[in-house]
Amino acid sequence: xxxxxxxxxxxxxxxxxxxxxxxxxxxxxxxxxxxxxxxxxxxxxxxxxxxxxxxxxxxxxxxxxxxxxxxxxxxxxxxxxxxxxxxxxxxxxxxxxxxxxxxxxxxxxxxxxxxxxxxxxxxxx
Numbered sequence: 001x002x003x004x005x006x007x008x009x010x011x012x013x014x015x016x017x018x019x020x021x022x023x024x025x026x027x028x029x030x031x032x033x034x035x036x037x038x039x040x041x042x043x044x045x046x047x048x049x050x051x052x053x054x055x056x057x058x059x060x061x062x063x064x065x066x067x068x069x070x071x072x073x074x075x076x077x078x079x080x081x082x083x084x085x086x087x088x089x090x091x092x093x094x095x096x097x098x099x100x101x102x103x104x105x106x107x108x109x110x111x112x113x114x115x116x117x118x119x120x121x122x123x124x125x
Contacts, residue, residue, distance in 0.1 A: 035059055
């Protein structure tokens with residue numbers, strides 16, 4: 001099981017990611033905490049726009065390839081960047097779950113697990 005944790009900064013009202021189990025999950029943490037934050041709709045629009053193949057933000061880059069979305073660090077330290085590969089449907093579901101469980105509820109702690117090809121968001125206050 002891969003995972004990444006998030007903690008709410010009560011002073012600033014945003015999240016930081018910690019304790020990622022892999023580079024892929026670290027990149028997912030950067031993506032959600034630094035790029036998506038509280039506006040997942042921008043990234044859902046990208047997923048549905050078949051004309052737009054690339055998108056980059058503060059911390060990460062997205063690329064569409066053969067029905068998948070590849071997520072990687074905007075400034076990778078590796079010579080060959082590590083990609084987190086997910087289907088468009090899984091990408092959209094992740095963004096929708098983030099919006100419902102995180103953006104709307106603002107839990108103090110979040111754990112995202114990646115098991116059997118699924119992202120599972122668990123929250124704790």
